[in-house]
Amino acid sequence: MTFRRAGGRLRPRAVAAVALSLLLTAACTAGADDGAPADPESPAAESEPEPEPEETGGGGPGADGAYDFVLDPAKAPATAAEAAGLVDRVAPAPENFGPGYVVRDPAEDDPGEWAVLGEDCVWRRAPVPDGVLASLTRYTELPAADGRGAVQAAMVITVHRDVRGAQWEMARTIEDAQRCPEQQLRQNEWVRGLTSMGQERGTLGNRTTEDALQEFGEFYPDAAGPYPYHWFRIRIGPVTVAFSAKGGAGRTQEEVTEGPLNALVDTTTRLEAELGAEEAATGGGEDDA
């Protein structure tokens, strides 16, 4: 039986309003006027927004002023072996996540496999397809302490044969969340209420990466939960880097995100150094007001 109530005409507007508040919250990222643990200058809070990006494929660097990473195609891995070397060099160690993080067992997965979300919304490991050269997942955790549960984090670095492959992976990630707002992560682990938010450059405060997308939801291990769940994937040329972060009892969203975010930033920085053209990275950020 379909439930309809008399006042039902209010519903879509209300839902839209909720969705809008979500967008606005994402837009808040533009300011970064708090929650940015290590940016003493934080000039972003004062500065101008970017114009919209050219809404086409690549979008040349510098088109919107701030993002100045330039991929050097010659540095992009061409073989599985080169890709495996790259991911090994840039992948984070527990200390990149922050104090207290330790290796989980297993510490990492076979770079010849990656996780695929099935028709049944269950994640499973599968061999990487042809277009993927390597995909490394490293696992860490902030152990339970002071009566609070562990924060479990994973960092996934995937090297595609070409940029287009990575662009499709970003699209597929959004599609996964739309298809499966509820997903089974492992035998006894689920996320529910997943919402995904693509933030291509120039959108909702994304000034510093070509493409980003985030998902958050509620994490349910066994009979427990909900705890915060956060997933964050960005793309640099043909490489995607993502973290997943699963909270535990008593952990706030900020605690869950902080460590993996630190590691994502470190990993991204190393990747840009590995893949970037020489003259890139002349930082702006001076007070121009």
Added chain:
Amino acid sequence: MTEPLRPADPSALGGHRLLGRLGAGGMGVVYLGRTGAGALAAVKMIQADLADDPEFRARFRREVQHARRVTSAWAVPVTGADTEAPRPWMATAFVPGPSLAEAVTRCGPLPPRAVLILARMLARALTAVHAAGLVHRDVKPQNVLLGPDGPRLIDFGIARPAEGATTLTGEGMVLGTPGFLAPEQAEGRTGATGPAADVFSLGCLLAYAATGRPPFGTGTPDALLYRTVHDEPDLSGLDGAEHAPLAALLRRCLAKDPAARPAPEALDAEITEDVPDGSVSWLPDDVVRLMAVRAAELLALPDIEPTEIGTPAGPARPGRRRLLTLAAGGAVALAGGAGALWALSGSGDGNSDGAGNGDGGPDPAAGGSGSGGPRIAVHADLSGPGRAAGQAQERGVRLAVEEFNARPDAPFTLSLVVEDDGGDPQRAAEAAARLAGDPAVLAVIGPTHDATALTALPRYEEAQLAMVAVSPGRDTLAAEALVLEESLVLVRTRPSDIYLSVPLATLLLGSPAPGYPGVLQDRALGIQSQVTASLVHTLVRDSGGVTHPRVVPPGVLDNEGYGTVVAEMLAAGIDALVYAGPADGAAAVARELAAAGFTGPRYGIQPVLDPVFPERAGEAAEGWTLVSSFTDPVALPAAGDFVAAHRKAHGEEPGPWAAEAYDAATLVVRALGSAPGGPPDRAELAPMLREATLEGIAKSYAFSPDGSFAGEGTFLYRVENGGFTFLGPAAAPA
């Protein structure tokens, strides 16, 4: 935190000196004020157009009467009111402290004993409410403030007499906050909603305080209301022995049958925990600390001396930023996370100042008539990719200004200034700086695009110059352009992009048999395709439907083509398709669908409503239904005179956005002409516009206090014979 007063705010009201804004809503603004004697008060001022509405004034009178009738230590007393003033107001004692909602969100659930103490004090507050013959009807964590000497129930905005009242809101209308409403309220059974409804809401509130979760979950209002009526409350986590008395009490409060719920007096009597005498000892340390933080924030307000506040104190409402955070729940991480990433990993923001320093000064010759009188400006793309829309808007505005000047009683002659930015964001910022520098310009209509609006708005904001945006649809325009700050000058005459999803979902659900629609999100269109696709999925699923989502990256048209993805969707068995992407992509998709012989409903969003679509798709475009936020004035009876005037002036019919721009200009000239003693100052105009309403030629206009469009404004078109046939306003959802 309390927000500072805005330029248009009064500095005093009803004997209170106003110190800041505590919040704003549909009815008006709530200020933090101080009486002559130095006591702090929350002063609510009703907005001007409502004050002019006799029915509303009567309602406000009743609210004040109701609130005055309630006398309880645990309800907020009314300290003054004038319901007959030109701007009616009501003052209540100011409770310095966080709301229960904020306390639980930030500090976690309360221990069982604290919940029972809270229950007892709120039961006493409800006893007083009901003794006054009222039902509060909106008991929720946001409406309980944790003051240093105990909790206080606030907000009698929708309270009404328990029986025999005039029905202001009809049977079937749901008022209140889903998730904290009683089943009888959720079903809109107004007649059955009595004092016991408040007890149910109290049960929800206490369950929330004890577990940190609303007992009927979170989600869409409809889902919440459904669960309230049909599901048992979720009290998991309260199974232990120490929670047993509380859990038993909650179950009785949350009985579906109103008659089975205890009366508040009975609750008060059966709870044995002592009500503490004016102390915070019953609250956990974290909450007390939060109260102290609020106190510190309050001290940062101008004109509040530390010596005047002896106890832990803080504003009654969390600040805008926190509100946003709370509203979005788990999105907190999204915000903090992304911000941190971009702050850390990027090179900072090196965008140079695009204001065109050096040419930003007054330029009185810029297109004006040189009359020396007040000016309004059109800021548009007249030469770039959006010139059709820009030129149509200029013409619409011009006709409205000419009409005003031709009035025999025109109080002054308005002249029009025109700036063309060519659709370029940099030029838009420069154009805005020029207009901002011309003190005779009192309002700007434009710009045409999202990208140009994003760079222009900061200039207008700085200059306190009203920016009436006719065509930009970006949902987060102000937040992005102003880097989190709210705009004081933006007025939007169309619903933002996300609202265009609503008619699409309605159409999908309303088909004879809701089937299996495919939704193709094309990232070539960026965020607009995303918000559309996401909301369509959400709305359809919330109504029990199923969708088949696909997402493609930008550049499909130039790379793979749409053949593969369309074939996959058809093979999956979709019986309708929504394409959320640009016009050229839609044309390619339409061709693929036609080639495959697909004849089911095909829908597109506003960007598809572009001549490019039928041009490139040919026959394959026929029958597509498109949703937009602009009308076709030629098809609107109310626009007959406008269309005729346009034909006469320009020799052709008005294009898209002309009628909306004419309406926007009408709003502006009315506001300018209505002020006694000549046109208002720049800073006064935007607040006037936001409070204005207009029966325009395109649609009816009303605005939210933040300047967003608050009316119905989505329309449908169908592709017929290579053109777009206007079908009229999109039906309101059933």
